[in-house]
Amino acid sequence: MALYGVIGDPIAHSMSPEMHNAAFQECGMDSAYVKFQVRKEQLSQAIDGIKALGIKGVNVTVPHKEHVMPLLDEIDPLAEAIGAVNTIVNENGKLIGYNTDGLGFVEGLKNIADEPLEDNSMLIIGAGGAAKAIYYSLASLGVKRIDVTNRTPLRAEKMIEACPFDLNSGFLSLEAAENSLDQYDVIIHTTSIGMFPHIEDSPLTIKELKEGCIVSDIIYNPLETALLKQANQKGARTQNGLDMFVYQGALSFEKWTGIFPPYSIMKNTVLQQLGGQHVNR
Numbered sequence: 001m002a003l004y005g006v007i008g009d010p011i012a013h014s015m016s017p018e019m020h021n022a023a024f025q026e027c028g029m030d031s032a033y034v035k036f037q038v039r040k041e042q043l044s045q046a047i048d049g050i051k052a053l054g055i056k057g058v059n060v061t062v063p064h065k066e067h068v069m070p071l072l073d074e075i076d077p078l079a080e081a082i083g084a085v086n087t088i089v090n091e092n093g094k095l096i097g098y099n100t101d102g103l104g105f106v107e108g109l110k111n112i113a114d115e116p117l118e119d120n121s122m123l124i125i126g127a128g129g130a131a132k133a134i135y136y137s138l139a140s141l142g143v144k145r146i147d148v149t150n151r152t153p154l155r156a157e158k159m160i161e162a163c164p165f166d167l168n169s170g171f172l173s174l175e176a177a178e179n180s181l182d183q184y185d186v187i188i189h190t191t192s193i194g195m196f197p198h199i200e201d202s203p204l205t206i207k208e209l210k211e212g213c214i215v216s217d218i219i220y221n222p223l224e225t226a227l228l229k230q231a232n233q234k235g236a237r238t239q240n241g242l243d244m245f246v247y248q249g250a251l252s253f254e255k256w257t258g259i260f261p262p263y264s265i266m267k268n269t270v271l272q273q274l275g276g277q278h279v280n281r
């Protein structure tokens, strides 16, 4: 049997085991995926354990995505640029770190966006870890214009400045962003504002939107945030964070096994768990 897992702290509510195990089962693979609660001070031992136990692959979640990097043998260039690893592949004892968070978002976006993605002008709300993964992944794929708005300007400016990919990018205050939402084909919300239980909160007020634009929120609890509700009322195409979550897992699965897993099985498994866990819908 091949063993996979996710390390984080806390980890009890991770939906990754059910999602990956459903895919392994569907593919008829003799594999299992489990969660490991790993405290910060034991991260290094846990990474040694991956090698010692022959665990084939691991997802990394909060709070270890950055600290795990110096403990690995090799880091993929995109993960290096993002400064965070969410996927480790054990290649015959060599641990390689990747980041599939941003690329997972891009895969989901491709399902609803107009192609080619590169020609869309985009706005990212937020400048934290999730924003950086999405921003750099979109930039690495050649999206030419991505502006950023954030409560703290310096954080956004640093993120823009440090981006190793060539693109047009500017910082906007939240107020300026509110007044120019109609400039964008795709608006991506990456902060936790509006997440359960604060479901009435929204990062900004939507005034005008460009016709046919997409508003995407990486939150999936609730499935329709206050921001997405507003966007729907204004006629936008909207997307919640479920696709990003499932695709980041699917891309990890593909890195480990060479097989792209059955996406809808994974998504339905997560939807079922959300239905059971969250009573706010």
Ligand code: ATR
Binding pocket: 125, 126, 127, 128, 129, 130, 131, 150, 151, 152, 155, 190, 191, 192, 193
């Ligand atoms: P993650 O890794 O999940 O992206 P993070 O790195 O803590 O989390 O980033 C949080 C993002 O949400 C940041 O853009 C943060 O804005 P600041 O850079 O100004 O801190 C934003 N954020 C979180 N709570 C917020 C709030 N109440 N109002 C506005 N922005 C908020």
